[in-house]
Amino acid sequence: MPGCLKRRPGFFIEMDPAAQPQPFVEFRDVTFGYGARAILDGVSFAVPRGKVTALMGASGGGKTTVLRLIGGQQRAQRGEVHFDGHDVGKFDNAALYVARRRMGMLFQSGALFTDMTVFDNVAFPLREHTQLSEALVRDVVLMKLDAVGLRGARDLMPSEVSGGMARRVALARAIALDPDLVMYDEPFAGLDPISLGTAARLIRQLNDTLGLTSIIVSHDLEETFRIADHVIILANGSIAAQGAPAEVRESADPLVHQFVNALPDGPVRFHYPGVSIEADFGNVEGGRS
Ligand SMILES: Nc1ncnc2c1ncn2[C@@H]1O[C@H](COP(=O)(O)OP(=O)(O)OP(=O)(O)O)[C@@H](O)[C@H]1O
Ligand SMILES: [Mg+2]
Numbered sequence: 001m002p003g004c005l006k007r008r009p010g011f012f013i014e015m016d017p018a019a020q021p022q023p024f025v026e027f028r029d030v031t032f033g034y035g036a037r038a039i040l041d042g043v044s045f046a047v048p049r050g051k052v053t054a055l056m057g058a059s060g061g062g063k064t065t066v067l068r069l070i071g072g073q074q075r076a077q078r079g080e081v082h083f084d085g086h087d088v089g090k091f092d093n094a095a096l097y098v099a100r101r102r103m104g105m106l107f108q109s110g111a112l113f114t115d116m117t118v119f120d121n122v123a124f125p126l127r128e129h130t131q132l133s134e135a136l137v138r139d140v141v142l143m144k145l146d147a148v149g150l151r152g153a154r155d156l157m158p159s160e161v162s163g164g165m166a167r168r169v170a171l172a173r174a175i176a177l178d179p180d181l182v183m184y185d186e187p188f189a190g191l192d193p194i195s196l197g198t199a200a201r202l203i204r205q206l207n208d209t210l211g212l213t214s215i216i217v218s219h220d221l222e223e224t225f226r227i228a229d230h231v232i233i234l235a236n237g238s239i240a241a242q243g244a245p246a247e248v249r250e251s252a253d254p255l256v257h258q259f260v261n262a263l264p265d266g267p268v269r270f271h272y273p274g275v276s277i278e279a280d281f282g283n284v285e286g287g288r289s
Helices: 063-071 093-101 118-129 134-147 163-174 193-209 221-227 245-249 254-260 277-281
Strands: 005-007 013-015 025-034 037-047 052-057 078-083 103-106 181-185 213-217 230-235 238-243
Touching: 025 063, 037 063, 037 078, 037 230, 037 238, 052 063, 052 193, 052 221, 063 078, 063 103, 063 181, 063 213, 093 103, 103 163, 118 134, 118 163, 134 163, 163 181, 163 193, 181 193, 193 213, 193 221, 221 245, 230 245, 230 254, 238 245, 238 254, 245 254
Parallel strands: 052 213, 052 230, 103 181, 181 213
Antiparallel strands: 005 013, 025 037, 025 078, 230 238
């Protein structure tokens, strides 16, 4: 790439770090909790521009919270959350609105509006956020539905489509406004292996053909490791690992080892913090400490 190489006079050619593309999203030493309960403790990571990044970790670990911090629905108590080079925590309402228009979100529940057709579900953000004529809305909706293979399903109601199809409609809706960043919160939950493979390939394909940056929160190790360029593992409030899928898989860290090998026992906490088991049940023989 022109500009990446810098010649030192009389010496050798080296990469100029200043020419490296800036991460699209970056957490810098972020601490966040709901009330007194700490969820993230000094978390730093980078989401590379143009890539598919997987955010993984145990249930309740704070993955959805990370997406909310990026979207500015929550604000970090300490540290900075950067979106395309700007600190989301410093955005006023107008700046947040502009930034959110550049983000597509597929929510964990993936819910469609049940009283609207597939077409109207995808048209919804366009009608809400743009002044496009109905003729243009139609063209955009059909293009997005075509991208997920459901142009023919435009007139169906959500109750008439399968779970996998509903997820693809939600995906079309998430990309309706041509976002730069798409965040998928568990896009594969509840899908059979074929629909899951289709959804995963679609996410990869949309990322590459539309020039997006994608973040996927997923529990599906196999499929996620296959399509992601970059993996971040969140455990016990910190980043246990981040890097290329192969690097993360090889990590010697016990937390990461437990997670990538899906081991039930290990340092990842299973229990929501609370009073000791003795406090609830008295002394139980063979009880947990
Ligand atoms: N609005 C809220 N108010 C208070 N606590 C919350 C709120 N949202 C989430 N939490 C708590 O924060 C923790 C992290 O939640 P979060 O939804 O980010 O986890 P997650 O990693 O997405 O989990 P899962 O994989 O189950 O979706 C949980 O223990 C949850 O109880
Ligand atoms: Mg979640």
